[in-house]
Amino acid sequence: MPDPDVATTSEYGVLGVRTESRSGAHSFTLDRYPPAAGLAELVERYWVVSWELPPGREASITLLPHPCVNVVLDRGRLTVSGVGSDRFTYAYRGAGGVFGIKFRPGGFLPFLGGPLSDITDAVLPAEQLWGPAATVLAERMTAATGLDRRVALVEAFLRERWPEPDPQVALVQRIVAALLHDRTIARVEDVTGMFDINPRTLQRLFQRYVGVSPKWVLRRYRLHEAAAVLARERHRPWAEVAAELGYFDQSHFIRDFTAAIGMTPGAYAQACRRMEAPVSA
Known part of the structure; x- marks a missing residue:
């Protein structure tokens, strides 16, 4: 059994000077939260990127991905992102945010049921893996007020589908x-x-x-x-x-x-x- 207290992925990955823009203003924040103890064997952490920009302004962040699968809620859609081999840039404007579940390396295979190399560099609708239940989860997470409620929805969803130990x-x-x-x-x-x-x-x-x-x-x-x-x-x-x-x-x-x-x-x-x-x- 893996030790859930030992980090298996980096704390880094956002390229450039993350905490300030050229003007010195903060354009986005990245926060990380631990999973419940019973889920930490497969889930590394939850992460939330949020931003608020003046009208008409656009900004971006560039990331160097981790060797992890992420399940991501963005603009009301839930997707499964395989390991990305190359850096990528995410553009954002106005006010908004993205919520993610970062699985430990190897931790998503029991959910996928097939080689993780099959989804490397791929982004799949969560419905492709979990069917209509993923749509319902995305709707409930989007409507949820507060991070605690979102995490509770995610953890209940995962517990219902928790795999046998591998x-x-x-x-x-x-x-x-x-x-x-x-x-x-x-x-x-x-x-x-x-x-x-x-x-x-x-x-x-x-x-x-x-x-x-x-x-x-x-x-x-x-x-x-x-x-x-x-x-x-x-x-x-x-x-x-x-x-x-x-x-x-x-x-x-x-x-x-x-x-x-x-x-x-x-x-x-x-x-x-x-x-x-x-x-x-």
């Missing part, structure tokens, strides 16, 4: 937690030795339960942290950040960072210093 989910989450927290892991080979698992078996396990490879997860978590550090400590040398995260080949770090973020580490840090939105989809 020991492979627990194994996947232990491996993912190690990829997130253990800085001695620099390569997938380190994982196979640590967990005494065949490389091919590890790859198949991740394709089925996570939807992406263990190498992808390791790289994504390190790049989440690199982007966060460069945005927060804007005058810190990027080469120093790379070395701290286990990138001893600077050209390798530059390639990975540029492919994921859309600009070099140096250009990203400069954009953050100028308080610019550094990337767009």
Whole structure:
């Protein structure tokens, strides 16, 4: 059984300087809330993005996705979002908000009933998985007043459909937690030795339960942290950040960072210093 108190996904992922716009005004907020103890084995957290902009103004946030499935309520529609391999930008205007359920890596497979790789980079209507009950849930969540009521509706819905325990989910989450927290892991080979698992078996396990490879997860978590550090400590040398995260080949770090973020580490840090939105989809 996985330890529900151990984080299995990053706290990072919003690119650029998140807490302030160029004018110094807050354009959006991101809040996270834990699930009930009985659901924490499969659900990492709930998240709420809310915003309020002056009439006629539009803004956007760019995100580097986690290796997680999210069930999202946006504009009255409930969707299932598989792991996104690329960054994406969400534009918003006026006043509004989005509510999400972030499942732990591997935690959504018992609900889907098939390989998570089948929905990687896909967004599905929740009705495709849960039928008319998903429409009813979306309507009730949209009409609900207050976060507590929304969470209660979600948790009652999930409890009614809670799957039988799957020991492979627990194994996947232990491996993912190690990829997130253990800085001695620099390569997938380190994982196979640590967990005494065949490389091919590890790859198949991740394709089925996570939807992406263990190498992808390791790289994504390190790049989440690199982007966060460069945005927060804007005058810190990027080469120093790379070395701290286990990138001893600077050209390798530059390639990975540029492919994921859309600009070099140096250009990203400069954009953050100028308080610019550094990337767009």
